[in-house]
Every structure is written in C-alpha cells, then in structure tokens.
Amino acid sequence: MNPTPSPSPLDVIVHAAPAADWQVWAAFAPLIAAVIAAAIAFAALWQRRRADNRAEWWRRAQWALDASISDQPTRAELGQQAINILGKSKLATPEDGVLLKIGTEDPLEAADRARQAEAGGTIVVADRVDAVLTRVDAAEATSDNEGDTSDDTGR
Incomplete structure (x- = not known):
C-alpha cells in the first residue's frame, strides 16, 4: 500500500491595503x-x-x-x-426663600421690606410686593375703620 501523497506546502502572500479612515471610525462606532x-x-x-x-x-x-x-x-x-x-x-x-419669608411674615412688614428691596433693584421681591399689597388693601377695605362712625357718604 502506498500512502496518500501529501500536498506540498504553498506560500500564501496577502497584499492588504491600509484601512480607510471610515473603517477605523466604524470599528469604534459601538x-x-x-x-x-x-x-x-x-x-x-x-x-x-x-x-x-x-x-x-x-x-x-x-x-x-x-x-x-x-x-x-x-x-x-x-x-x-x-x-x-x-x-x-x-x-x-432665591425666589423660594423670599416667598417662604413673605408667606410667614406680617403682610405690612413684608410689604415694607419688599418696597425697600424694590428700591434696591430686586425684581423678584418687587413682583411679590403687588401680591402683598393686594392682601393689605383687601384687609383695609373690609375693616370697620376702627371707631369711625361716619358712613361712606361723608356724614
């Protein structure tokens, strides 16, 4: 019996071009x-x-x-x-802090402080002045004028 002949070794030469730029970026895409x-x-x-x-x-x-x-x-x-x-x-x-203080202070004191701050250019407090003044004006409108016995007609 003859053994099967083995193929002779082949030299393989691979000529590869350098990778294109997009191929490098594509490798890093994930x-x-x-x-x-x-x-x-x-x-x-x-x-x-x-x-x-x-x-x-x-x-x-x-x-x-x-x-x-x-x-x-x-x-x-x-x-x-x-x-x-x-x-x-x-x-x-900062607005939250101002609102918390105004919400718990006496309306007249808060309005006075807000007016002072408005004169200093604090816009946030100046916006809240109107709300406090509205509450103060509403309270004044519903008051009984503290002992004033004249009615609104001036008598």
Whole structure:
C-alpha cells in the first residue's frame, strides 16, 4: 500500500491595503454609541433625582408654612426655624426663600421690606410686593375703620 501523497506546502502572500479612515471610525462606532447612551442615561437619572429632591423640599416647605402659622407657639416657632433652614438649602432658589419669608411674615412688614428691596433693584421681591399689597388693601377695605362712625357718604 502506498500512502496518500501529501500536498506540498504553498506560500500564501496577502497584499492588504491600509484601512480607510471610515473603517477605523466604524470599528469604534459601538463604543461611541455606548458612551452616548451612558451619558443620556446619566443625565436622565440626575434630572429625575433633582426633581424628586425638589418635590420633597417643597413638601417640607408646605409643612413648615402650615406649622409657622399654627396657634401653638412651639409649633409656630419650629415651623419658622424649618423655613429658615429650607431657605438656605441648595434646592431652594432665591425666589423660594423670599416667598417662604413673605408667606410667614406680617403682610405690612413684608410689604415694607419688599418696597425697600424694590428700591434696591430686586425684581423678584418687587413682583411679590403687588401680591402683598393686594392682601393689605383687601384687609383695609373690609375693616370697620376702627371707631369711625361716619358712613361712606361723608356724614
């Protein structure tokens, strides 16, 4: 028996051209897509976390406002202290702090402070002056003129 002859080895020479630029970029496309997707997911999670924190901040601010106008002195003081802390939070905007203060202060004192701030150029407080003045004007219109016995006809 003759063994089967084995083929003789062949030399294979491959002539390859250098890769085109688009081929190099195409090789990195999945990595680039993954980085973009991760960035979008991170931004969405950050935004959601911030919104959840703001919602919780606002829930606490509502509690503090309700507590600060309580008839119980201890609760009212605790509410005012909570408002002071919430106003300094990173989650509170400057406008939020002003609104919290105006919501718990005496309307006449708040209007006076707002007028002083408006003269200094603070626009946010100036916008709230109208709301406070409207409450003050409404309170004056419903008052009994404190002992004035004349009627509106001037008699």
